[in-house]
Amino acid sequence: xxxxxxxxxxxxxxxxxxxxxxIEKLSSSPESAALSSLIIGDWGQAYENxxxxxxxxxVKHSTSFPALRKLFIGEMxxxxxxxxxxxxxxxxxxxxxxxxxxxxxxxGGNDLSLSELKHxxxxxxxxxTGGLGKSVLAEIAAGELPNLRKLELYLGVDxxxxxxxxxxxxxxxxxxxxxxxxxxxxxxxxxxxxxxxxVADAPxxxxxxxxDLSLGTLSDKGAEALLASERIKKLKALNLxxxxxxxEMVARLQSSGLPVDVSDKQETxxxxxxxxxxxxE
Amino acid sequence: MTTRTGVIRPLRSNAPLRPLIVFGNPGDKRTGxxxxxxxxxxxxxxxxxxxxxxxxxxxxxxxxxxxxxxxxWAAAGTAPPLLxxxxxxxxxxxxxxxxxxxSSEAGDVDDGLHPFGARPxxxxxxxxxxxxxxxxxxxxxxxxQWFRGYCRMLARLQREAAxxxxxxxxxxxxxxxxxxxxxxxxxxxxxxxxVPIPRPLEGGHGPADYASLREAMSMQRMHRIFIKLACGxxxxxxxxxxxxxxxxxxxxxxxxxxxxxxxxPPLYYNSGKLRRYTDTASIxxxxxxxxxxxxxxxxxxxxxxxxxxxxxVRQLVVNGxxxxxxxxxxxxPITNLHLRSKRMSLAEAGLGxxxxxxxxxxxxxxLAAFPLSAIAGIDVLxxxxxxxxxxxxxxxxxDLLYEVDYRGYGTYEWEMKVLAGPLKDGSP
Numbered sequence: 001x002x003x004x005x006x007x008x009x010x011x012x013x014x015x016x017x018x019x020x021x022x023i024e025k026l027s028s029s030p031e032s033a034a035l036s037s038l039i040i041g042d043w044g045q046a047y048e049n050x051x052x053x054x055x056x057x058x059v060k061h062s063t064s065f066p067a068l069r070k071l072f073i074g075e076m077x078x079x080x081x082x083x084x085x086x087x088x089x090x091x092x093x094x095x096x097x098x099x100x101x102x103x104x105x106x107x108g109g110n111d112l113s114l115s116e117l118k119h120x121x122x123x124x125x126x127x128x129t130g131g132l133g134k135s136v137l138a139e140i141a142a143g144e145l146p147n148l149r150k151l152e153l154y155l156g157v158d159x160x161x162x163x164x165x166x167x168x169x170x171x172x173x174x175x176x177x178x179x180x181x182x183x184x185x186x187x188x189x190x191x192x193x194x195x196x197x198x199v200a201d202a203p204x205x206x207x208x209x210x211x212d213l214s215l216g217t218l219s220d221k222g223a224e225a226l227l228a229s230e231r232i233k234k235l236k237a238l239n240l241x242x243x244x245x246x247x248e249m250v251a252r253l254q255s256s257g258l259p260v261d262v263s264d265k266q267e268t269x270x271x272x273x274x275x276x277x278x279x280x281e
Numbered sequence: 282m283t284t285r286t287g288v289i290r291p292l293r294s295n296a297p298l299r300p301l302i303v304f305g306n307p308g309d310k311r312t313g314x315x316x317x318x319x320x321x322x323x324x325x326x327x328x329x330x331x332x333x334x335x336x337x338x339x340x341x342x343x344x345x346x347x348x349x350x351x352x353x354w355a356a357a358g359t360a361p362p363l364l365x366x367x368x369x370x371x372x373x374x375x376x377x378x379x380x381x382x383x384s385s386e387a388g389d390v391d392d393g394l395h396p397f398g399a400r401p402x403x404x405x406x407x408x409x410x411x412x413x414x415x416x417x418x419x420x421x422x423x424x425x426q427w428f429r430g431y432c433r434m435l436a437r438l439q440r441e442a443a444x445x446x447x448x449x450x451x452x453x454x455x456x457x458x459x460x461x462x463x464x465x466x467x468x469x470x471x472x473x474x475x476v477p478i479p480r481p482l483e484g485g486h487g488p489a490d491y492a493s494l495r496e497a498m499s500m501q502r503m504h505r506i507f508i509k510l511a512c513g514x515x516x517x518x519x520x521x522x523x524x525x526x527x528x529x530x531x532x533x534x535x536x537x538x539x540x541x542x543x544x545x546p547p548l549y550y551n552s553g554k555l556r557r558y559t560d561t562a563s564i565x566x567x568x569x570x571x572x573x574x575x576x577x578x579x580x581x582x583x584x585x586x587x588x589x590x591x592x593x594v595r596q597l598v599v600n601g602x603x604x605x606x607x608x609x610x611x612x613x614p615i616t617n618l619h620l621r622s623k624r625m626s627l628a629e630a631g632l633g634x635x636x637x638x639x640x641x642x643x644x645x646x647x648l649a650a651f652p653l654s655a656i657a658g659i660d661v662l663x664x665x666x667x668x669x670x671x672x673x674x675x676x677x678x679x680d681l682l683y684e685v686d687y688r689g690y691g692t693y694e695w696e697m698k699v700l701a702g703p704l705k706d707g708s709p
Contacts, residue, residue, distance in 0.1 A: 009583065009666030014502065047504070047525050079583035079591050079614060079665060082532060085525055 002034050005075070007041025019043040023057035027064035037070035046076065047085040050111055055093055062097040069100060074107035084130035084160035088112035095119045109161045112136055117143030126152040126185075131161025134168040141171035148178040152185035152212065166194045173204045185212035185239075192243075196222030205231040212239040214261070220249045227256060235259065242266060298701050299360040299450070301327040302345070304335070304438065305367035306375070311681055312367060318693035324701060332369050335434065336378035341441040361448035363700060366438070366458055368678035369431065370514070373416035380423050381411035383430030394439070394459040395432040396466035397487070397511075402426045403573040404546070419538075419550040421510075421518065425574040428512035432459045452700070453677050454653035461651060461675045464577040465511045474650035477643065477671045479662075482506055482578040490572050491565040498524055503580055508568060511575035514676070517551050518571055521581060521614040522564070533558040534614060537567050555613050583665040584616065587631045592616050593662040593673060594627060596644035597680055597692060600655045600699050603641035604687040605680075608632070617660060617674070626685075636668060643670040656680060656696060 006022045019040070026032055043054050051073055058071075071094065074086050086108025092115050095101065102123045106112065109129030114136060122145050127136070132155050140151075151172070156162045169186060171177070184204065186195050196213055205211065211232070213222070223245050226232050240253070242264040250262045301319075305312040307329045316326050334344045369375050381387065386408045392398035402425040406414075414422050435455040442449055453461075460466045465486045471478050482503055488494040498504060504526055510518025520535040538552035549570055558564050568576075584591035592610040595617075596603055608630035609622040616622050627637050644659035651657070658679015661670050680692045687695050 007666065009664070010505070010580070012666065045504070047523075048527050077583075077589050077591075079581075079586075082523070085530070087527070 001036045002031060003037035003039065003070075004031070004035060005039035005041055007076070007080075008044035009042065009080075010045065013044035017044070018053065020053045020057040023054070023061060027061035032064045034067050035065055036067050037072075038065070038068055039072040039075050041074075042076040042080045043074075046074065046081045046087055046108070048087070050087040050089045051091065051108075052089040055089060055091060059093050059097040065098070066100075068098055070103040070105075071098070071101060072105040072107075075105075076107070082130075083108060083128070084110070084156075086110060090115050092116040092118075095122065109133060109136065109156070114139045114143065117145065119145055119147075121147050123147055124150040124152075126150070128154045128188075129156050129161065130154075131156035131158065131163075133161055134164030137164055137168045137172065141177070145178055147180055149180055150183035150185075151178065151181060152183070152187070154188035154215070155186060155191075156188055157190045162190070166191060166198055169195060170198060173199055173202050175203045175207065179207075182208055183210040183212065184208055185210075185214075187212050187239075188215040189213075190217050192216030192218040193222035193225075197225040200225040200229040201231050203231075205229075205234065208235060210237040210239065211235055212237075214239045214241045214243075216242070218243040218245060220246050223249045223253060227252065232258065237261070298324060300325070300362040301365060301697075301700075302330060302362050302449075303327045303365045303367055304330045304332060306333070306369075306372055307331050309371055311678070314681070314691075314693040315365075315367075315697070318691065318697045321694060322697055322701070324697060327365075332375045332434075333372070333378070335438070336375065336382065341438065342445055361446055361450070363452055364442055364446075364449050365452045366435070366455065366677070368681075369434075370678075376422065376427060377411060377414050379430035379434065380406060380414065380427050381408050381430065382433050383423075383426035383428070384408050384411055387430070387433070390433045391436040391440075392429065392432065394436045394456050395429055396460055396463045397575065398429070398432070400487070400575065402429060417548075417550070419552065421513075421549050421551065423574075424510055424512055424518065428462065428575075431462070431512075435459055451653070452655050453657070454651075457651045457654045458677045461654070461657065461677045462514070463512050463575075464509050464674070465575070467675050468577065468579070470650050471647055471672055471675070474646065476646050476650055477669060479507070479579040479582050479671050479673065482580070486577065487511070488572050488576055488578055491568040494568060494572070494578060495524060497578075499526065502526075505581040506578050507581050508571060508576055508578045510571055511577045514678075516615050516617050518549075518574075519615055519617075520567065520571070522568070523581070531559065531561065531564055533564045533567065535567065536615065537571075539563065539567065555615060581614070582662060582671055584614070585663045585665040585668065586610060591665075592622075592625070592630055593660050594632075594640050595676075595679060595682065596640055596659045596661055597682065597687075598644050598648040598657055598659060599696050601645060601649065602699075603644050604695055605682055605685045605692050606637075606640070607682055607685050616662075624684075632663070636663060636670075640670050643672060647672045647675055651675070655700070658682070 008017050008019050040054050087110050088108045089111055090113040102121060105126040107128040109132050117139055189195055192213055196218060218240055236259055238258055238260045241261045244266050253260050253262050303312055303315060312329045319326055328348055330344050384407055385405055406423055406426060439455045468478050482497055483501055484497050505523040508520040508522055516536050520533050522533045524531045534557050536551050538550050540548040586592045590610050590612050592608045593616045595607050597605040606627055608625045608627050609616045610625050610630055611622040640661050644661055647659045648657050658676040659672055660674035662673050663670050682692050
């Protein structure tokens, strides 16, 4: 497997470098033919400039990347751009241009769209956001992804773009929607308890190996619903890490025999307001 | 590099050891560390001159005489002493006394070492008001007046020491300590010596207020910056600030906490919890306060780091040579908040030998920009994009590093050994 990451730093962008020409350069390089994984990092002040240029260049040069199977659009961290400020665009032209693609990871939810979500071979769709819009949830629910094995959605909070509710999430869990789905991640949500209660005994569980409700605000309430479910026992992995459950609930889950990850318990903020002296060195 | 700093000419191994006088707080980790190191190396203990005594108005001569009936350097053939200034931090009484010394009511003072001494301090505290200050954990009582008092104390020590020991050598020159402590001046000096620094926001050498800072950011298309209290240490008074040119949104990530009052001005303090402000009222209040006390603004260079984290490196340089180093790895952009960062060796942080060597050379060049100083802890960050090192800070007291060794020596042991040792070029 060969992997390349392209990104444009602040200074490079100010100096006139553009992601479109970097992609073009890569497409005419000898390594393009064998490239199987491409990571697009910051495309240049992504809080101001959308991913449109990335999409256009990748579509234009798609024939130069015949081996590409894995694509990540927007791999950047807080040192480069706030995740909630990353400006995406409609990424579905990438799917049409790369019919052999197996994995697509997207970071950033602003202006994100997947208007024509159709792909015969895509196995993984991962969307990492601080807040995923309900319009995108609807597009995914309407998508045709017959080979999808893994769907991982970081739903986020309303402050950062999650404008939906449980009703917008539930269509994703209809059995038969993604017939080959075995990994479902509805995570990083501020309504994690509601999600847990809704999926705890949902028919979709019968086809899953892994249910991932991690990184959200899961508390004892959601955990009770999970524990009460028969269907949950068939899972091979239940990821609840980064949670707000009580120690008692964590102990109950651990002794339940479920293959559960309850690591990274979050504390409430009360005791964190300690202060430190200004001159320490 | 060694010859370029030039200040400490360590004596030949057969020459008598220079006595060491340390200005500091007796019994704290720093002065204690120095004494332990000297003991381990078989060197006589240093004389510790307490800041508290100096600030009570006692002279250097009185304080030294009180410690020892017979001063070692009075004996014939004794080398003149080395003088070392250590951190005045860690004591509320010292902070309070320095704020008082920075008052316009303090008599017979010398602002000659203050790099921006002519700039007035906001809401100055008189002697009586300074005396009424109460110790409150983390509260930044009056940073600019504190710094003025500190520079005045340095000037006084410089004068008294010159009178008493004309041949004495400062390990770090007091004027350079003042310059290192004021980030506006320190970064100017570094840039003037060709040391790579994060690009200052134009007009960033003392932005007037929130509004002008935002305007400068927009004009210069520098949407992500660090704003620092000019005379703060470590993560004291530091903001990672960004504006979104499309939406107008803003985010300030900072250690500065605010207590608001109805009848008096807000109180600003260093919070152990990193805060994230997104409302203009809070952000402009903090930035305006920093600007009034003197602020410095520079480009936020994305820092490299392992697994989605970022780090900076504290690289100690002693007498021209880079020695002890630690990487401070954090999940937040403010890596020098010591209590929230994980310390790693540079190798553990994933830095290859080539980058480590560039960090060492950059740190050595930074200290060389202060030709009258022999010891400083240099904060170096490595750009995520270019892997180029940049100097973010020069800490004259940046040698209190735990559990890190260089050639088998702790920081103080290494310093004491180098300062006592033979010349590096081996000349007789």
